[in-house]
Amino acid sequence: MLKDLFRGRPRYATINPTPGESRQEPRPVAPKEAPDGLWLKCDGCETILYRKELQQHAQICPKCGYHFRIGGWERLEQLADEGSFTVWEDHLASVDPLGFPGYPEKVVQAQARTGLSEAVIVGRAAIEELPVALGIFDFNFVGGSMGSVVGERLTRLFERAEAERLPVVVVSAGGGGARMQEGILSLMQMAKTSQAVARYRRCRMPFISVLTDPTMGGVYASFASLGDVIIAEPGARIGFAGPRIVQETTRQVLPEGFQTAEYALQNGMIDLVVPRPKLREQVAQLLRLHL
Amino acid sequence: MAATDFEWERPLIELEERIRELESFTDQRGIDLSEEITRLKRRADQLREEIFANLTPWQRVLLARHPGRPTTLEYIASIFDEFVELHGDRTFRDDPAMVGGIARLNGRPVTVIGPQKGRDTKENIRRNFGLPHPEGYRKAIRLMEQAERFGRPIITLIDVVGAYPGIEAEQRGQGLVIAEAIMTMSQLRVPIISVVTGEGGSGGALAIGVADRVWMLENAWYSVISPEMCAQILWKDSKRAPEAASLLRLTARDLMELGIIDGIVPEPMGGAHRDKEATARNVKEVLVRELQVLEGMDPDALLEARYQRYRRIGAFAEGQSQELASRREDGEEGQVPEEAGLGGQAVTGVGSPPAPSE
Structure with missing residues (x-):
């Protein structure tokens, strides 16, 4: 079927530098995106922080509570019970359907940087011993954007969760929204994942959507907004259009705290703002209230 | 000239x-x-x-934006026998950038919905250049749910640059309401036909575009991002939009090849604005024909087919490509061959719309 559709344009290339590598026992990699060195400046209060100390505080500034972005593996470590994660659908690899310049290289670089195969990892895990179907985004993977693989993995996550009657927890960090480099196919992942959530609702198990910095565009405007309960991390940027676009379109001064988690809470768009150290406990409590 | x-x-x-x-x-x-x-x-x-x-993709984008191109209300006037416009989202206000109501298509009542651009500057200001706010999408959801209650098929005519990126729009949940609109459309137990008549700008278009059949006019475009924004991101230069338009594969023919749409509605030579009535006749012909097929379907089968229509969209490799893997081990790490075929067990699914299953 594919051959027919792309007759004359055989431009596919799989993008997976480590095919077949099992990630059943994922090992976290150091967040390499942060500037190297022992010290760094807090983006919230400009205090100079000792990197090791920051790591011990779940990447939260001990002075002002600013939540630094964290990678997928680190998130998994913080949220799921130790050793409980089994990865699903890791064999789905991105291709370059439009022949978009620089895209294959971008994915390969992201894989090297994050130690992840794509912008979301999905699988089975336990949170305070409660089994869940878990999805975790990594912003450092092409901006946490949703292309075909991300859409397919999430869809299969919801489908399998329904079949196995598991609650679903997805931690989004989709700053890039729908992935530009896969064009219209990315846009359609919004429909694919949203309808998967609708079907999943039939099994009457909860979907807890956790929005972390940043969750924007097509990720926010699809499955991530469809949680039975929506939680956000303090200060996380949440919105549809990027702040620069809003600024340029409206030529207005953006209000204080525009598109933050607290702003979304105040406007009635989310249920809770939960600091990172409390997230695991809060998710577990909500899960227990549904079981 | x-x-x-x-x-x-x-x-x-x-x-x-x-x-x-x-x-x-x-x-x-x-x-x-x-x-x-x-x-x-x-x-x-x-x-x-x-x-x-x-025509180049960019020339089609310009045709889709031609100020004389028929608007949603003009199509409605030409295609349908009657039309009662209904207003308001019942929560906040009536959004003039999104119109909708009950119409008759060859005698059959249907619900019609679509973004509305203005004909002149004054109307454009009133209609916010056809950029809907969340209440516009809430109105669309309301009218769709109303249609379902009465078993009315739904027709959406899509011509929208995007959902409005404004401060109040963000406050009132632009992203959230788009998600809700998409999910709602995936669950409605009546036939839905969408026609992209002009611009299909990203989430703002998809929010009213989840349908059993999706058609595009010959010179319409539909994309995850506008060519200007794409050029801005790629080259920090929105003036290179014509190049971006080619990269994005956003024309009707592209989307047909990618298996996203079901057909292309021909336009008169020179574009829809050269003969609005002829264009509307072409659209009507498609609507009547498709509706006839869809109305014969059992609602469960209809819903399942709609689910599968979107379920299969995506391009990816499933399972490792041995050929590529071994090449990489030979020291070609990071070099993705231009035309690597997908080896052995690799499966790539790009959705092609299912045939009507009755």
């Missing part, structure tokens, strides 16, 4: 003017120039063919 004509049409328009001159010359002076006129007309036909058969 009028201000609304395009540069690339200039030779044709000049030729057409010359023909008109000769014709009026013939009428007024009684000199027979018919031989010359016939020759020029043949040349004009040839030129028209050359120009419009080979």
